[in-house]
Amino acid sequence: MAMHPQRKQRLLIIVFILVVAGLAAGLLGYALKENINLFYPPAEIVSGKAPVGKAIRAGGMVQKGSVQRASDSLKIRFVVTDYSAVVTVEYEGILPDLFAEGEGVVVSGKLAEDGVFYATEVLAKHDEKYMPPEVSAALEDSAAKRDMEGASTAEQNINDPAPAEKAGL
Amino acid sequence: MSIWTTFHKWGSPRWFYQFSGRLLPYLAGLSLLLLIGGAVWGLALVPADYKQGNSFRIIYIHVPASAVAMGAYMTMAIAGAIHLIWRMKLAAMVMKAIAPIGASLTFLALLTGAVWGKPTWGTWWVWDARITSVLILFFLYLGVMALHQAFDNRDAAAKACAVLVIVGAVNIPIIYWSVEWWYSLHQPASIRFIGESTIHPSMLRPLMATLSGMYLFFAWAMLLFTRAEILDRERNTRWVQDLVCGVQEQGVK
Numbered sequence: 001m002a003m004h005p006q007r008k009q010r011l012l013i014i015v016f017i018l019v020v021a022g023l024a025a026g027l028l029g030y031a032l033k034e035n036i037n038l039f040y041p042p043a044e045i046v047s048g049k050a051p052v053g054k055a056i057r058a059g060g061m062v063q064k065g066s067v068q069r070a071s072d073s074l075k076i077r078f079v080v081t082d083y084s085a086v087v088t089v090e091y092e093g094i095l096p097d098l099f100a101e102g103e104g105v106v107v108s109g110k111l112a113e114d115g116v117f118y119a120t121e122v123l124a125k126h127d128e129k130y131m132p133p134e135v136s137a138a139l140e141d142s143a144a145k146r147d148m149e150g151a152s153t154a155e156q157n158i159n160d161p162a163p164a165e166k167a168g169l
Numbered sequence: 170m171s172i173w174t175t176f177h178k179w180g181s182p183r184w185f186y187q188f189s190g191r192l193l194p195y196l197a198g199l200s201l202l203l204l205i206g207g208a209v210w211g212l213a214l215v216p217a218d219y220k221q222g223n224s225f226r227i228i229y230i231h232v233p234a235s236a237v238a239m240g241a242y243m244t245m246a247i248a249g250a251i252h253l254i255w256r257m258k259l260a261a262m263v264m265k266a267i268a269p270i271g272a273s274l275t276f277l278a279l280l281t282g283a284v285w286g287k288p289t290w291g292t293w294w295v296w297d298a299r300i301t302s303v304l305i306l307f308f309l310y311l312g313v314m315a316l317h318q319a320f321d322n323r324d325a326a327a328k329a330c331a332v333l334v335i336v337g338a339v340n341i342p343i344i345y346w347s348v349e350w351w352y353s354l355h356q357p358a359s360i361r362f363i364g365e366s367t368i369h370p371s372m373l374r375p376l377m378a379t380l381s382g383m384y385l386f387f388a389w390a391m392l393l394f395t396r397a398e399i400l401d402r403e404r405n406t407r408w409v410q411d412l413v414c415g416v417q418e419q420g421v422k
Contacts, residue, residue, distance in 0.1 A: 007254050007255060010253055010254045011250075011254050013253075014250050014253060014254065014335060017332065017335055017336060018335060018336075018338065018339070021335075021336045021338075021339045022339050024339075025339045025340075025343060029343070029350070033351070036298050036351045037298075037351050037352040038295065038296070038297040038298070038351070038352050038353050038354055039352050040352075041352065059352060059354075095291075096289070096290060096291030097288060097289070097291075098220065098221065098289055098290075098291075099291075106295075106354050121291075121292075122291065123290045123291045123292055123295065123354060124289060124290055124291055125290065125354055125356070126220060126221065126289055126290075126356060127356055127367075128356040128357045128358060128359040128367045128368075129359070129367045129368070130218050130221075130225055130228070130359060130367070130368040130369060130372050131218065131219055131368075131369040131372070132215075132216035132217070132218070132219065132369060132371065132372070133216065133217070133218075133219040134216070135219070135369055136219035136220075137219075
């Protein structure tokens with residue numbers, strides 16, 4: 001089953017091409033990491049990695065209980081979190097159907113000096129879970145029961161109970 | 170029979186033509202059954218998603234088209250490598266046959282993705298790592314097709330295309346892991362090879378049907394296009410002339 005030496009050489013050339021192409025793509029991907037990332041998570045915005053006053057995107061989860069809507073316009077204010085930092089977002093316009101508290105969001109706009117992100121577009125980022133409504137309701141029921149049992153010891157938690165898993169970042 | 174004998178037998182266009190001819194009706198029938206059955210099952214019988222409602226049902230076309238578009242590319246790259254190493258002409262024909270099928274599947278994946286993105290994300294298109302790398306896959310397929318056209322000499326065309334295809338294969342793992350490596354709008358994979366899939370079993374079953382149906386459709390289309398290429402390249406051989414004349418005589422009778 002030995003390979004003909006010439007064919008073996010051609011095989012080695014192909015492996016070489018693949019390794020070089022992979023290396024080139026890897027270096028390119030690494031060098032352009034900042035540009036390939038679609039958005040900045042709140043932690044990078046708070047730490048000053050995101051530019052101020054430039055068109056950028058921010059992404060994370062809409063913090064539960066943070067959504068404030070204006071009564072006379074489409075203006076909305078909410079807090080985006082990655083469970084290590086938070087950014088306040090202000091937006092005026094139509095929201096996607098899947099926009100909700102505790103769900104993922106990607107907003108584009110500009111970060112102001114005061115740390116507020118003024119968005120011109122809000123996109124919903126959903127997770128990779130699909131299930132029928134009954135299953136979701138049953139899961140929520142059992143989660144609520146578990147919370148009740150642990151309520152005496154657990155502190156009141158505004159954030160999601162399983163942040164890292166649900167962040168979807 | 171040793172593995173090399175089988176290998177060389179498969180390399181014979183004539184043998185491939187005859188053998189694939191027997192496979193075609195089974196592939197076509199089974200893929201049609203799985204695609205139509207899975208689509209009806211997924212579109213009409215499965216419950217709506219708890220978050221996305223009915224718009225999630227496009228998954229039954231989007232995921233098979235995307236997965237097979239990537240699988241087709243890997244098949245094309247392997248055919249290209251076989252052609253380069255063993256100078257097997259049949260592998261070059263398979264490579265040429267796959268490009269337009271892969272391009273169509275990638276286009277379908279991009280189109281269904283856009284149609285799905287509008288009601289869920291709120292946009293048709295965003296330049297995130299997943300969507301952009303799939304667009305690159307589409308251009309790679311178009312590039313392979315164009316490169317084939319650019320050469321008058323078939324062997325030179327096959328060699329150049331094989332190298333392009335192999336270099337482009339680097340894009341496949343990038344597409345697959347793009348949603349893990351970079352922050353993207355597209356969510357990570359729901360079907361997991363390791364661990365439990367994050368799509369409910371009742372929704373996963375019809376997806377498996379359309380996914381395997383799409384793979385069989387690809388196999389069917391690949392064989393069909395390769396056979397056409399074989400007839401074109403071997404048109405001066407005795408067996409093709411006999412085959413064509415035989416068909417004509419039967420038609421006359």
